[in-house]
Amino acid sequence: MNPTTAAPSPAPGARRSARYDAFHAARARTDAVARLYAAAMGDDYPHEIAASSSCDWPLLGLLTARLRMRPGRLLVDAGCGTGGIGLWLARALAVRLEGFDLSPVAVTQATGRRAHFLDGDIGRAAFRVAELEDTGLPDSSAHGIVCVDALGRATDRDAAVRELGRVLAPGARLVMTRSLRRGAQGAWDAQARAAGLTVEHVDERPTEPTMWDRLYRLWIAHADDLRQELGEVRTQDMLREAHRVLPTLPGRRAVLLTLRRPNTPDTADAAGRMPGPGRRPGDELPGERTLQ
Numbered sequence: 001m002n003p004t005t006a007a008p009s010p011a012p013g014a015r016r017s018a019r020y021d022a023f024h025a026a027r028a029r030t031d032a033v034a035r036l037y038a039a040a041m042g043d044d045y046p047h048e049i050a051a052s053s054s055c056d057w058p059l060l061g062l063l064t065a066r067l068r069m070r071p072g073r074l075l076v077d078a079g080c081g082t083g084g085i086g087l088w089l090a091r092a093l094a095v096r097l098e099g100f101d102l103s104p105v106a107v108t109q110a111t112g113r114r115a116h117f118l119d120g121d122i123g124r125a126a127f128r129v130a131e132l133e134d135t136g137l138p139d140s141s142a143h144g145i146v147c148v149d150a151l152g153r154a155t156d157r158d159a160a161v162r163e164l165g166r167v168l169a170p171g172a173r174l175v176m177t178r179s180l181r182r183g184a185q186g187a188w189d190a191q192a193r194a195a196g197l198t199v200e201h202v203d204e205r206p207t208e209p210t211m212w213d214r215l216y217r218l219w220i221a222h223a224d225d226l227r228q229e230l231g232e233v234r235t236q237d238m239l240r241e242a243h244r245v246l247p248t249l250p251g252r253r254a255v256l257l258t259l260r261r262p263n264t265p266d267t268a269d270a271a272g273r274m275p276g277p278g279r280r281p282g283d284e285l286p287g288e289r290t291l292q
């Protein structure tokens with residue numbers, strides 16, 4: 001091939017996002033994947049959210065309780081996918097929302113879901129393309145961060161935790177799902193220390209591996225339906241994941257981890273001053289300067 005006419009190869013970030021873009025685009029064309037998640041989770045499946053993750057009703061309850069956010073404050077949904085989790089939390093907790101994801105397709109879909117969740121008050125939430133390791137968000141700007149089934153996909157998890165820690169306001173919490181081999185030492189103590197955070201809670205999610213087991217077996221059993229509705233390439237991706245992860249599930253441990261930035265009384269509350277979605281500079285809410 002003539003090197004002067006060859007198309008430049010895409011940057012690694014663009015190559016990675018292309019895979020997620022294709023998945024989110026295929027998923028939007030059919031409810032086949034959502035139906036299988038619903039079958040695997042049963043009554044625990046939150047239909048409105050339609051997450052591509054382990055997000056079930058018990059997880060939503062835990063996220064709500066661990067974030068401990070006040071109305072009007074800023075929540076960040078890191079690796080938000082199509083935005084259902086952040087938007088559900090923004091509505092439930094009456095907070096503002098910034099979501100970001102590597103995939104432009106997911107971000108477009110999330111943006112289109114704001115009116116449904118926020119009763120038309122779309123200015124309260126914004127979504128954009130960014131990476132866990134480089135969010136582009138200001139220091140100390142978030143009063144809470146959720147990260148559901150996304151950290152494991154970061155190229156550099158230590159850098160991603162440091163970056164999310166940088167964005168967290170004093171006293172605020174980063175709540176994220178993590179999965180590891182049973183009996184292994186979680187990397188989170190060292191990651192938290194390096195990010196200047198403390199480990200506040202480690203909530204076990206003992207039924208999560210069995211949910212994945214049911215889901216992967218459903219993918220395999222319904223492979224022909226998936227091929228018809230999602231196409232061969234996406235279905236092959238899903239089947240590869242199912243066959244790779246299934247044997248590891250009996251030895252997996254799933255947790256919800258809450259890391260907190262220590263509250264320093266003399267630290268200025270940068271988050272209270274940040275003009276986020278639905279806020280203008282100087283638009284402070286009463287009591288906003290007191291950290292939770």
Ligand SMILES: C[S@@+](CC[C@H](N)C(=O)[O-])C[C@H]1O[C@@H](n2cnc3c(N)ncnc32)[C@H](O)[C@@H]1O
Nearest residue numbers: 020051052053079080081102103131132148153
């Ligand atoms: C399993 S999905 C979870 C999405 C969402 N949190 C949920 O629970 O529905 C993982 C998401 O992480 C995103 N992602 C993967 N690597 C990322 C990175 N380095 N930075 C930001 N997002 C990333 C993918 O595009 C995908 O939307």
